[in-house]
Amino acid sequence: MAFLEINQVRKAFNQNVVVQNVDLAIERGEFVSFLGPSGCGKTTTLRMVAGFELPTAGTIRIDGKDITHLRPNQRNVGMVFQSYALFPNMTVAENVAFGLKVAKRPAAEIGPRVDEMLNIIKLPHLAGRYPYQLSGGQQQRVALARALAIKPQVLLLDEPLSALDAKIRVSLREEIRSLQRKLGITTIYVTHDQEEALSMSDRIVVMNEGRVDQVGAPFEIYNQPKTRFVASFVGTLSVLSGTVVDAASGVLDVGGQKIVAGRGFPNAKAGDACAVSLRPEAARLEGFGGQGATTNMADHAERNRLQGTIEEVAFLGSVIRIKVRLGDNILSLDTFNNPGVTPPERGAKATVTFSPADLLVLEGV
């Protein structure tokens, strides 16, 4: 039995169904991210676990106990909010101690626990400051300490980094993950930032229109997306449309050029319109010195080759993203920046190569 179980949970506001029959089992100590666009139901699902929303149907269990109808203050679930939600009238130490005082813990226990939490978040010197005297990153760390001080069974984080600037976001997400590993606390993390979800999670739950589209480890979600939505939402994806030439061997005609999809087209027949997808790092530009981060280094002779024209070159620092026009299709590819090699110019002829195994044939394509 999993530590946290969400069984057939559904939520509707009047006629508007925002979460549809979500099933999820989370193990003790696991870090799970809910990833999806705005309005996909990820925050509502989190709020149902916290007790701020009552499910229209279904049950939620923590450690075997049904908490579906318990009030939020009876659940022992810690939550960190996007807007920090620190109490403005209390100092940092008072904020961290709040939950312990409410639980009527003895003063001899509260003081050391607050010190311990402030040391964990590396802010013991700010104990006497008020929230308005702290930066956004410091406020969010205090919010994290406050949520953890009560030793919750489950930690919920609702887009905790989205109000912070990029550098703080990266450092804080590493801190959160390392703290979560250290404490071994079961955590649900809501985000619409795929990079956050991919870098922090043991598993990712990709949600779309109130449904769970796919649950899996970050590597699996990225490399083996089950649906077109997952593939397009997580990472960049180029879609190549064409006509099936040989379904069994996976031969496809893309604008008069033949390519092979390694997995074939089991549900199609010759002459059917079809589309395949490719990650930018799976393709390489022939003759260009930069090295692509291909996921499948197939033999040179086995690689698909498509002729096209350079449409756009974007320098992103360590990576150069190149868009190549292939008839009606545009294919994006990433190549590592090599200071000794000049990037190709717009309008130049180019040959793109990629492994048949890297082509994704998606459900609903």
Add this chain to the structure above:
Amino acid sequence: MKQSRLGSWIALIIGTLYFVVPLAGTFEFSLRMRSGEYSFDAYRSVFSDSAFQDSFVFSTLMALATIVIGVLLVVPTAYWVQLRLRKLRPLIEFVTLLPLVIPAIVIVFGYLRLYNSSSFLPMTSEIWSTNLLLAFSYVTLALPYMYRAVDTGLRAIDVRTLTEAAENLGAGWATILFRVILPNVRTAILSGAFLTFAIVIGEFTMASLLNRPAFGPYLQLVGANRAYEPSALAVMAFVLTWACMGLINVFGRAKQIKHAP
């Protein structure tokens, strides 16, 4: 540019004269009780009058009672409207504005008709119950100011998230209200309280028709029978009101400093 600055100065001078001249005139007149020289005799006369002391103490106590009842009525209501009943906000705002458009005399006649000694709830038959009725009527009169002040304070904080954060940490409703919400709208409540105090201390209609010995009816009585004392009382009333406004400003500024980014 110069023309607009000149216009501003003219407007400022006219405005200042409009407010200051009558007040200065009243103050100057209040000092003329002793013939041929300026003195504070009128003020001495007022302070030595036991009716002044009694009525002022009575009105002060009524103002305090009004503030307590008003806070207990308005804070939970405004909090709940902000948290759960946002759709009702226009209706609640309309109701709280009614005392501004319904004259006090209409309200008090309604009270007298409803709560007279032969009614089902004879609140005017005893002094203590009449005082209670007067306090309730003052709560009604001050409702637009108290509600607006508290509502503005609540809008300045994220009531919903703070409530959820406290609830998530195990707090019940009383803890949330008294330890999280109230301290964060304290300045707003104080603003409402000072406005209520200023209104109640000089209120005439309700106290007079309910026949209670308040400061407003005393002012009217002195004004009808004396020459210099009413001017002294008018100046004192102004000073008291301004002191209340000054305190609102002081607390408002303290809040701005505390919530500075």
